[in-house]
Amino acid sequence: MLFHVKMTVKLPVDMDPSLATRLKADEKELAQRLQRDGVWRHLWRIAGHYANYSVFDVPSVEALHDTLMRLPLFPYMDIEVDGLCRHPSSIHTDDR
Numbered sequence: 068m069l070f071h072v073k074m075t076v077k078l079p080v081d082m083d084p085s086l087a088t089r090l091k092a093d094e095k096e097l098a099q100r101l102q103r104d105g106v107w108r109h110l111w112r113i114a115g116h117y118a119n120y121s122v123f124d125v126p127s128v129e130a131l132h133d134t135l136m137r138l139p140l141f142p143y144m145d146i147e148v149d150g151l152c153r154h155p156s157s158i159h160t161d162d163r
């Protein structure tokens with residue numbers, strides 16, 4: 068199942084900079100592992116915002132929820148999710 072996910076990062080202004088640096092590094096490591104595993108299919112910066120548009124490929128809504136909750140920045144993000152299905156005019160019949 069494919070899901071479009073918008074993540075907006077909102078780190079507290081008074082967060083210890085070393086904690087912020089560690090959270091971002093841990094987030095990057097997990098994000099890159101999930102990309103290599105084919106779970107995090109797209110990761111795009113939204114220009115001008117500390118936010119991203121992503122596409123996840125997971126077996127269920129529960130799997131998406133679990134994956135998002137594992138993200139180190141999860142406590143500091145607003146997350147919006149939309150389920151995706153094939154558009155009848157899409158020519159990409161081989162995509163899931």
Ligand SMILES: O=C(O)CC1=CCC(=O)O1
Pocket residue numbers: 074076091094095096098117118119140
């Ligand atoms: O910077 C972001 O948008 C949050 C994030 C997602 C994956 C990552 O490495 O950072």
